[in-house]
Amino acid sequence: MAALLLFKGDIILKEKYIIKTYGCQMNEHDSEILKYDLEEMGYEPTEEVDEAKIIIFNTCAIRKNAENKVYGNLGWLKGNEKYDEKIICICGCMMQSEEIRNEIISKFKNVKIIFGTNNIDNFRSLLERHLATGERIVEVLEKNEYTDKTFDAIRPFKYKSFVNITYGCNNFCTYCIVPYTRGRETSRTVEDIVDEVKFLVQDGVKEIMLLGQNVNSFGKTLTPRRSFAELLVELNKIRDLKRIRFMTPHPRDITDDFLELYGKLDKLMPQLHLPIQSGSDKVLKDMNRHYDIEKYMYIVDKVKQIRPDISLSTDIIVGYPTETEEDFEKTLDIVKKVRYDSAFTFIFSPRPNTPAAKLKEIDDSILKDRFNRLTDLMNSIQLENHEGTIGNRYEVLVESYNETEHTLEGRNPYGRLVVFEGDREDIGKIVEVEIEKINTFTSFGRMV
Numbered sequence: 001m002a003a004l005l006l007f008k009g010d011i012i013l014k015e016k017y018i019i020k021t022y023g024c025q026m027n028e029h030d031s032e033i034l035k036y037d038l039e040e041m042g043y044e045p046t047e048e049v050d051e052a053k054i055i056i057f058n059t060c061a062i063r064k065n066a067e068n069k070v071y072g073n074l075g076w077l078k079g080n081e082k083y084d085e086k087i088i089c090i091c092g093c094m095m096q097s098e099e100i101r102n103e104i105i106s107k108f109k110n111v112k113i114i115f116g117t118n119n120i121d122n123f124r125s126l127l128e129r130h131l132a133t134g135e136r137i138v139e140v141l142e143k144n145e146y147t148d149k150t151f152d153a154i155r156p157f158k159y160k161s162f163v164n165i166t167y168g169c170n171n172f173c174t175y176c177i178v179p180y181t182r183g184r185e186t187s188r189t190v191e192d193i194v195d196e197v198k199f200l201v202q203d204g205v206k207e208i209m210l211l212g213q214n215v216n217s218f219g220k221t222l223t224p225r226r227s228f229a230e231l232l233v234e235l236n237k238i239r240d241l242k243r244i245r246f247m248t249p250h251p252r253d254i255t256d257d258f259l260e261l262y263g264k265l266d267k268l269m270p271q272l273h274l275p276i277q278s279g280s281d282k283v284l285k286d287m288n289r290h291y292d293i294e295k296y297m298y299i300v301d302k303v304k305q306i307r308p309d310i311s312l313s314t315d316i317i318v319g320y321p322t323e324t325e326e327d328f329e330k331t332l333d334i335v336k337k338v339r340y341d342s343a344f345t346f347i348f349s350p351r352p353n354t355p356a357a358k359l360k361e362i363d364d365s366i367l368k369d370r371f372n373r374l375t376d377l378m379n380s381i382q383l384e385n386h387e388g389t390i391g392n393r394y395e396v397l398v399e400s401y402n403e404t405e406h407t408l409e410g411r412n413p414y415g416r417l418v419v420f421e422g423d424r425e426d427i428g429k430i431v432e433v434e435i436e437k438i439n440t441f442t443s444f445g446r447m448v
Helices: 025-040 064-078 098-107 117-133 190-202 228-236 256-263 281-286 293-306 325-338 364-387
Strands: 005-008 011-014 016-021 052-059 087-092 111-115 137-139 160-164 207-211 243-247 271-273 311-318 342-347 393-402 407-411 417-420 430-438 442-447
Touching (some): 025 052, 025 087, 025 207, 064 087, 087 117, 098 111, 111 117, 160 190, 190 228, 207 228, 228 243, 293 325, 311 325, 342 364, 364 430, 393 417
Parallel strands (some): 052 087, 111 137, 207 243, 271 311, 311 342, 417 442
Antiparallel strands (some): 393 407, 393 430, 407 417, 430 442
């Protein structure tokens, strides 16, 4: 069933949709798939809720803050009569939790379609059923049913694309809800991934971002087993593909043969996101992370030996319930030693039905103090790291044009955002830029 066409004089107005996406890159990619289905049905995108006939919330369950935003938005829509005729849909990781799903069903009668992470590809039929019957549709699958399919998606950038390689997670870190919302780990086949990337490259893509909750465990569920290193080697062979990135690896599964590829594959970007979560062996054990600081620093030292200019980033949780001041100081010591170029830092957020949720939380004033100390340290290191890049030249894949500032924006091989003057026609090109100044998060330069 296609979108309705509305008429205003002689002008045909198509019905519109808006998608609010929370969380990780996998959710972003899922939203790209939803956009494709909606536009194939004749709907047009909008940034304004008032203009949209269909409103979709693609949710994240990793932290309580993301959940609160969704509940707040649903409550606001529920309390306003002008939104009663909207088709409000909610999907993503929150809907994989039966407890949260039941709360949405009981409290928010204005939500018309509820579905999960494992049937994104079935959204079109769910919407058609609702349009035909007017009934509320609830369909959440516990098992991933679409791991071997290649999807059409509406990408925000024509020249780079997300590519899913694994789904789910088997690690069961004590603080993490992902294994319960994304399910057990499965891998797509090497052949399927290579075919998708070849298709994307033919469509103009120059850079791919491989996605998975734990990309380094890729291939363990395949018969015969394959490895992430093997996949990277095959992708590096694809003609006209320029850049390969990936998110997120797990230190537990990083191997020497993978690290050695940083010295062998010309398309593998010199960037490694290496989540540490804590600098304390005791806390890492409590988190069920399956590595210690010795193993972690071996990886850091090894990859720096292979690729001395590599850019390292990380994830850190502040205030895990068993973290003491001594444990936190060890985290600060690791940050000083590794000198990350960037970090995603979070205050511990208890997730329902995870082992860590049963533990007594640390006092809020202590959490805020530790978080601020870590953030100050990270910001100073980032600034010092990037001050050393002034005068250097980098190849930058131009992603967008800033209409307000009349500047181009793109990423260098190390994943750093670079802003410089140029023409809109340069979008999609890889150009050389000399860095002239920097701040903590962005570099500014001129095209040469």
